[in-house]
Amino acid sequence: MNALRKTLFRVSQSLTRQHKQLAIWLLDVSLAPASFLLACMFTYNSPWPSEQLSRLGIVFAMLAVFGGFASVALGLMRIKLKSYQTFGTAGLFPYAALVGAGAFFFTTLPGLHFPVVGTLAFTMILFLASIGARVLLLQIYLAALRYNKVPVRVLIYGAGTTGLRLASALKAHETIRVVAFLDDDPHLHSQRMAGLRILSPDRIEDIVRNHEISRVILAIPSVSAPRQMRIGRQLQSLGLEVQVVPSFEQLAGTGTMADVLQSVPAGHFLNRDRLDVSLPDGSETYQGRSVMVSGAGGSVGSELCRQLVACAPRRLVLFEISEIALYTIERELRAMPCTRLTEMVPVLGSVTDARSVRQAILEHEVEVVLHAAAYKHVPLVEGNPISGLTNNVFGTRTLADACVEAGVKRFLLVSTDKAVRPTNVMGASKRMAELVIQDMAHRHTGTQFSIVRFGNVLGSSGSVIPLFREQIARGGPVTLTHEDVTRYFMTLSEAARLVLLAGSFSDASSIDRANVFVLDMGRPVRIRDLAQQLIEAAGYTLRDRNNPGGDIEIKVIGLRPGEKLHEELLIGDGLLKTPHPRILRASEEDTGGCEIAVVLQHLGRIAATGDAEAARRLALDVALGVPDVLPLAAIAVRSS
Template identity: 50%
Template sequence: MNGLGCSVLNFVKSLTLGQKAITLLVVDLVLIPLALIVTFALQPIPVSPGETIALILPILPYLLAASALVAFWLGIPYIRLNAYEARAVGKTAQYAAANGLIALVLSKIAGLGLTTGLYVIFAGCFFLFSAASRVVMLQILTAIYRRDEGHTRVMIYGAGTTGTQLVSALNAHKTIYPVAFVDDNAALHGLTVAGLPVHSPVRIRELVRDKQIDRVLLAVPSLSQPKQAQLARRLQKLGLEVQALPSFSQLIGEEELVDKLKPVESHTFLGRQQVCTELERGCESYADRVVLISGAGGSIGSELCRQVLACRPAKLVLYELNELALYNVDMELRSLAEVTGTELVPVLGSVTDPRQVRGVLAEHKVQVVLHAAAYKHVPLVEANPLAGLANNVFGTQTLAREAAEYGIERFILISSDKAVRPTNVMGASKRLAELVIQDLETRYTGTVFTMVRFGNVLGSSGSVVPLFQEQIRRGGPVTVTDPKVTRYFMTVQEAVRLVLTAGSMARGGEVFVLDMGAPVPIVQLARQVIESAGYTVRDDATPDGDIEIVFTGLRPGEKMFEELTITDDHIGTRHPKLFCAREQSLSEIEIAGILRSLRQAVASGDPDAGRAVITRWVEGYVPGVKSVPL
């Protein structure tokens, strides 16, 4: 930047608001005699500048003083240069008309004998000069600012109303410099809109290189959000920063910016009637008791806490390994616990630690345990089999054994339909946990041990619906493993009601399952989530749709179909939507052998040895099998 520009910029920055107003006023006052000179020069018999000054000199001081007063009255000096738009131009017109009227009155008083038309021309000349001076000063200062501070060269995608208004706004910006439009409308290509050339999108790469563009502003609010996200990703691959503008209706609040992506109630994707009031029984087993919930910070555990609190237990122990999850659930439940009169106890720890488990049970005199702590994400456990087996099997065994030794009333294990003839380590670990609970049920008569087997819980962490919604938020595609894959689904509220109701009616050793209706095709669920967000599926039938569904293939350990029970021997309960199954268990010696072999595998860090154990003892598990049709 040259020295003159730097000096001008430093001078402008040093001015106070009042000083800037005086400067603009001085410019306007200087323009008054200039406008008078031009006015007389336009007459049929031109008058020289010297003659003009001599002619108007008697009224000029009074004209300048009156003009200054009118300028302050109209607020002309306080109009910022970068805010000089239609309303400010209107004020300048009023100011010019007032100056013409003042000059006319003063000339009549002074007896100058000039025609009225001359003052109309004077007012017009002054208006043009004053407005033009603002525009010129703004351009000069903008150029100086940009050179001093550096500027971002932007390309605007969309030459419609939003795009042209954006150019008007950016022209006064100190550091952002619009250089070109890009628009899909071929009729606009080659035209100049708002002072900028309009190009075809096929020239974007060339424009970025030739015009040194740093950023692209998407001014196409009519384009759906997924398509904007897809467009943004393509532009970002060129190394560009991409920003999107909301529509006018969004800016004024008539349309929520994320309205189409607001959370959708999970039960809308069930494909069946949600089970609600029927599962609200069972509070008598938890009222006025000390209840411990392991995994209390998870999606299932936290909902268990909420519904157990509604039963008014005397004390609720929140047992959680994750510090942040424990903090969040504890903070959420504090106000609820005050209403129910329940003592809330957050405990940070692992269910695999027998000393801590024993101490917590004894210190708080726990009477009921709801065991929801587990590693449940199939791909992660498949990639980390020993961690999954240690947490899900040994954690269950430690907590359940210590609970039985202490003599609690009830122990309810949260299991999964993936435990039935599993083809993944996570499902196999849950099946081993079930076998451990069945074994303890035969050896400890003072405690009722039972299991509740879930289907997939809609809306829980890592579940498919939040994944689909996040993919939609990014513009797609939505990924589905296989067009034939199906799953049983339930809401988190249904799942928790199932636990509480089953726990209250358990006699020991049962596996409780909710009647979840027919399994849901995942591709159908993906379509529902896309359409519930207000978008359309892009496929062969609708090539202009918003979101594409892509099939990625089954992941290691993933089944094509899920089952709910190992046998078809279902036993009804007093609840019409709840049934239980008596499934074959292993002997105490066999369970001891399984646990011993698993400990050796974990201690030696040998995942193959761990898989060998579950291959031998878990019915249906075969390492490497990806799908097992029903």
């Protein structure tokens, strides 16, 4: 058998397209007289009606010639054999009918009489013989092509119309063997479709083991994408390759989940009116000046740069530690038409590098600094406290010192609501950065220092909306740290506008104090409600106890280390008005300059030893205002 298959394989590989078409044509030429012979046997009820055959001998020849012409006219030799397993039979019916009409005409000639019922039988036999001969040729051809090829044994998940069509199409595949269907409908189990059994997915492990299955194809386009993804992950956990037959919408390019999600603007979830359109931009503060943005490639920093170029500064210094982030924002800004009047200066450096910072400020005559560079991801900073404190605290101190030395007019620190009574290292580091700026404002009145406190910025890297969108795109679950957790939210545009506007405010009565500006962001947003809105905005339903058949569930995983249930924007109770009614100025007490200097010395020594736990405790104690921490830090400094 193997020798025969090897021979067939070699013959099939040597045949050209013309040779294959000629073979099909010769098949049609021979099938017409052969079918007429069978019709004669049926009509005359004899295995060999010799008398009638000798009388009708000329009809055999005429049918062979006419069958050849009909095959050419209908282009049957150009139809691939593989198509006859699905929809190719339509071309054979006209062929059989045309040759049958020819037979009827020939048998009306003198001496060639043949019963009409025999002509009908001939037409039917010719049609069936044409189909059968082609299917047989196809099986022989496929057997030749499969020589020395390892078959891929496949299950089709979904015994509907899509699954049936897929199974029919795969029958002619060279290497794929469809073993059975899987379907969730118990009424279909143990039935057959297209010659294949329909089995329950509950038996998948036994089926895979007994039939050596290596791949499952999901043919359930009517099922929601999240559910398909859950099924796919369960199958992949068994070591199976999973493929998906797309729906018509996906094939047309209109059904991707990511597009649905991205079409919903982040501001839709604020539960309040957006403020960026009503906030002035404070452009007069930046117009014609040299402005530096630290962290220019980050989420907030890059949006600051985009809005700054509209203020027409003389020079915009992009200070960024990430090469790819700096390259990306510089390229984007240079493509904007409004940057023609602004000199764009990309500077690759870290805010903890005093030489690099000082050189950038002096060389480019910086007049305004917007400090947005920071490590902000709570779990990452919690796991790397010394790196977070070094960057967020000492980086701020280094940059502020350089600004004072160079005579920079304005310095604005971008802070966070996590700095208010922090429970994590990131929040503590930002609170200490605020204390550093407040200390600098006390001691140096030549530079006007300000602080802007944000809530969570929608759409920024690491924020919940990109995370939830990614989880929804994977089919869920959407992970929530606590059912009742809430956060204040603002858009990137609002955040950047708040920074620019706060940087333009001046208060002669508080020149020795760093003003803390906050945006009136309304009521905090419940994160569970936000997750549910995102699920529904994507066109899916929430899966919970009340709706077990829903698409995507919300899974509570517990608060992360250092995470708070509710964030705050103010340390004290006092709020003062600003020139804009939706921007408020906080009246907060700060520590003395001598005390914060002592704390920084102590923290620096702890960081040098690599004692992460001691650094964490000190930062949190200082940020929370623990009474004895400053005297203890002073004692530690004097004794070291």
